[in-house]
Amino acid sequence: MSQVIIKDDEVDIVIGALQSDLTSFMEAWRPMFSRFHLIIVKDPDLKEELKVPGGFNLNLYTKSDMDKVVDSSSSTISFSGYSCRYFGYLMSRKKYIISIDDDCIPAKDSKGELIDAVAQHITNLTTPATPFFFNTLYDPFSEGTDFVRGYPFSLRSGVECGLSCGLWLNLADYDAPTQALKPSARNSRYVDAVLTVPARTMLPLSGINIAFNNELVGPTLLPAFRLAKEGKFRWETVEDIWTGMCAKVVCDHLRLGVKSGLPYVWRQERGNAVESLKKEWEGVQLMEEVVPFFQSVRLSEAAVTAEDCIAEIAASVKEQLGRSNPMFARAAENMVEWIKLWKQVRSL
């Protein structure tokens, strides 16, 4: 596969700032980020001023920007905590968006070289995905590999990739019980592969290190489902899990691919899983109920854009899940509202 040519002006790097001093984060990523435009969105709950080093081409959004676009008195959409990045997605007009949590720095590969996560995500998004048949040699469009014997020829051109899900070394994205039971468990295994997650197979989307084709699936990355006591550590949230299942349904329906694997980022130590375990788990339990729903939801042929798909999913959520719990009804409302906002912002 030849070198992918990326037009710098096609990419936005959206960073949700949950910590006020972004200096070490930005400096660590400078070699990979500096070519591109950045959107930094400050968590509206963060009181301190943001510290951002110079030399970047960036736009900064804060609570006051959010208030101009979203009327918080009438809306239930919240940009608090990890959801602040969604405001960045709303504001972006670029084709590709890459998002990395602000407690992650570049990782090293098995040769000891720093990984350019941005370049890898862009490679994932700009090469085809293969969701309809599993290639046992993983991504056939990678250098040095191909489709294996027996892979149907008619499926070898693949489909466009809508979403690229990266991974994490050091602190893996485990839920609180898992991390609490294995406090010293760290992910040290570098798996040198990208693969397409097959159609109709669900996966847990981790928002820590993702990228997507904003033109194809943009509206799908939305803030809809929040735990009542959502916190500032990833294992105190499920918002990306909900969004990820919506995104997978949308990609499956629109015949787009979702890739998982490289790139890795290095996730720094933060938080205490045992402390997090003490919080309310109602929301996490609720998520168990939604799995059968997402595995079986089917969209109509009339849904041809991501917006159409989200509207249909929201209607199904309201009808099938909303009756059993108001949290789902609210998620469905948020989804509908998000699509309205999305269209509104783009028509200005």
Added chain:
Amino acid sequence: MAAPKSSTPLLKDELDIVIPTIRNLDFLEMWRPFFQPYHLIIVQDGDPSKTIKVPDGFDYELYNRNDINKILGPKANCISFKDSACRCFGYMVSKKKYIFTIDDDCFVAKDPTGKEINALEQHIKNLLSPSTPFFFNTLYDPYRDGTDFVRGYPFSLREGVPTAVSHGLWLNIPDYDAPTQLVKPLERNTRFVDAVMTIPKGTLFPMCGMNLAFNRELIGPAMYFGLMGDGQPIGRYDDMWAGWCIKVICDHLGLGVKTGLPYIWHSKASNPFVNLKKEYKGIYWQEELIPFFQSVALPKDCTTVQKCYMELSKQVKAKLGKVDDYFNKLADAMVTWIEAWDELNPSGAAAGAPKVSAK
């Protein structure tokens, strides 16, 4: 969360190694440290008057074509001749719970640290730990040391299901089809991907028989490698045919199929022009076969592998017979295979009756 095992059970009295060969078994010398504790079933293809020497010190049984004809009588026509597909005869005569099959041009590979890989040990680990076909774990096999289920993986699915098949990979000569081999004759697989993963339910894959292990009690009767080689219009689709059949049946019965580690070192590149001749029809037929397998529905009362397989043979005849008469013969051979299997394995307990009920 699986507790890490301090050592993998050898299973030396529960596993047979099935090796098809037409040349010689010199490759076994390299595998001796890993294979010697086990019983081998050698299936000698080609000229039965030729003597294949088995290196000293191995415990084995060897079957040539005369033996196959003697044991199966008229049913022997379901076993291919002049094709490594004949290996499935070894699965049928085995009395063990697990099978590992490997080609005679596959050697011990090394991992990135330079350590020799005990492929059999890894297959055993894969088979003895559950699979997770209903939801994709982004950190791959959660039961491996050093990893787990990721945040968001449904808790209700974390027990997994029994693993029926462990599909290994190959470094050096990759398993490409003839057209790809012709276009990229020098490409070698040098990427060591340190992962095992479950192939999700509802997704098909191209199964390669070069480095494969399975639980014979759970899926054995579905591991028929079809009609290939001498007198047949097609070759190099034996393992793929079996792979599509076992995947459909595993999906139906709630069993798992894993792929990834272990790697072996594949040393011999077959002739791409010869391969093209063998594969030619398959390349076209495949386009009909894939939609067929993707849409196969097995009725709820197919609760054993044999029942599933017989039902599959009916559907092959009904839907693929019109693609080519070969599929009528293949459907008949599938039935013959099951009849022969049941004759040679008359325990009464049909294979593949797992605790988890069919969907």
